[in-house]
Amino acid sequence: xxxxxxxxxxxxxxxxxxxxxxxxxxxxxxxxxxxxxxxxxxxxxxxxxxxxxxxxxxxxxxxxxxxxxxxxxxxxxxxxxxxxxxxxxxxxxxxxxxxxxxxxxxxxxxxxxxxxxxxxxxxxxxxxxxxxxxxxxxxxxxxxxxxxxxx
Amino acid sequence: xxxxxxxxxxxxxxxxxxxxxxxxxxxxxxxxxxxxxxxxxxxxxxxxxxxxxxxxxxxxxxxxxxxxxxxxxxxxxxxxxxxxxxxxxxxxxxxxxxxxxxxxxxxxxxxxxxxxxxxxxxxxxxxxxxxxxxxxxxxxxxxxxxxxxxx
Numbered sequence: 001x002x003x004x005x006x007x008x009x010x011x012x013x014x015x016x017x018x019x020x021x022x023x024x025x026x027x028x029x030x031x032x033x034x035x036x037x038x039x040x041x042x043x044x045x046x047x048x049x050x051x052x053x054x055x056x057x058x059x060x061x062x063x064x065x066x067x068x069x070x071x072x073x074x075x076x077x078x079x080x081x082x083x084x085x086x087x088x089x090x091x092x093x094x095x096x097x098x099x100x101x102x103x104x105x106x107x108x109x110x111x112x113x114x115x116x117x118x119x120x121x122x123x124x125x126x127x128x129x130x131x132x133x134x135x136x137x138x139x140x141x142x143x144x145x146x147x148x149x150x151x
Numbered sequence: 152x153x154x155x156x157x158x159x160x161x162x163x164x165x166x167x168x169x170x171x172x173x174x175x176x177x178x179x180x181x182x183x184x185x186x187x188x189x190x191x192x193x194x195x196x197x198x199x200x201x202x203x204x205x206x207x208x209x210x211x212x213x214x215x216x217x218x219x220x221x222x223x224x225x226x227x228x229x230x231x232x233x234x235x236x237x238x239x240x241x242x243x244x245x246x247x248x249x250x251x252x253x254x255x256x257x258x259x260x261x262x263x264x265x266x267x268x269x270x271x272x273x274x275x276x277x278x279x280x281x282x283x284x285x286x287x288x289x290x291x292x293x294x295x296x297x298x299x300x301x302x
Contacts, residue, residue: 024199034195037188041228044185048175073224077192 024080031084032091038078045070046138049122053134061125068122072115079108097148104148111140175231182235183242189229196221197289200273204285212276219273223266230259248299255299262291 025031045067051057052064081087082104088095097104114137121129176182196218202208203215232238233255239246248255265288272280 025195026198030195033191037191040184040188044176044181047177070228077221 025084028084028086029090031081031087035078035081035087036091038074038081042071042074045074046141049118049130049134053131059127061122064130065119065122068115068119072112072119075112075115079105082108092150094148094150104144107140107144107147111137111144114140176235179235179237180241182232182238186229186232186238187242189225189232193222193225196225197292200269200281200285204282210278212273215281216270216273219266219270223263223270226263226266230256233259243301245299245301255295258291258295258298262288262295265291 025034048057048067049064049071052059082093082097083101085098087093088098114133118130118133118137121133124130176185199208199218200215200222203210233244233248234252236249238244239249265284269281269284269288272284
């Protein structure tokens with residue numbers, strides 16, 4: 001398969017607003033759609049790595065690294081959207097997520113850290129280390145889904 | 152309003168695959184959902200800049216720059232999703248987009264360039280220049296929507 005790749009490096013500055021009553025969403029539905037959009041993209045790029053980890057796709061360092069960095073970057077965006085009051089209604093998120101804001105936020109931060117590690121090992125290029133950290137990050141995702149996502 | 156901001160700088164490496172028959176989407180619906188997710192996020196962050204440009208929100212250099220960089224970065228992702236065969240069906244995209252692949256791609260690249268300029272002027276911090284480039288980028292968005300999005 002012949003293909004030409006052009007890599008463009010961009011810097012995404014991600015701000016985390018903490019402890020602020022700073023409404024970024026015009027409607028609660030926007031907050032839900034925002035986090036669902038992010039999580040869909042996270043899922044897509046995480047699955048692309050999963051296909052390599054499972055041996056379904058050949059390992060390409062640049063492609064895997066790109067996916068790992070994208071997942072890490074995207075995942076930094078939606079915490080505020082998750083924590084928007086009333087946004088459990090009409091969504092797959094349990095009311096517990098809002099009732100246990102600190103615990104939810106802590107789990108989100110833990111996953112952020114796992115995804116940052118995944119991006120780091122992806123940069124390193126050791127496939128065994130990548131597989132191991134892919135599993136660790138996935139476990140972190142699953143813990144939060146089990147706790148706060150409706151079945 | 153008291154708030155604490157922690158800025159985290161992450162580097163997103165975005166790869167552009169050109170001229171390759173490299174299927175990234177398991178289903179056509181995934182391609183549609185992928186681009187819709189990206190475009191929703193682009194719209195959200197573009198609107199946040201719009202509120203400043205229209206004077207509805209105070210100008211904060213860091214916040215506006217963050218939004219401009221996010222929009223630029225996100226917009227680099229969905230071209231392949233737009234160009235997925237059959238993905239006009241069941242979506243808001245006209246069949247013309249796929250029939251006129253080169254023209255569509257060129258318009259996408261033009262908007263990419265306008266958004267890169269917007270990120271650059273946002274970094275510069277001259278609000279008048281930002282307003283002007285916000286308008287130019289918006290015109291580029293509109294041209295493509297007029298041509299290829301169903302009313």
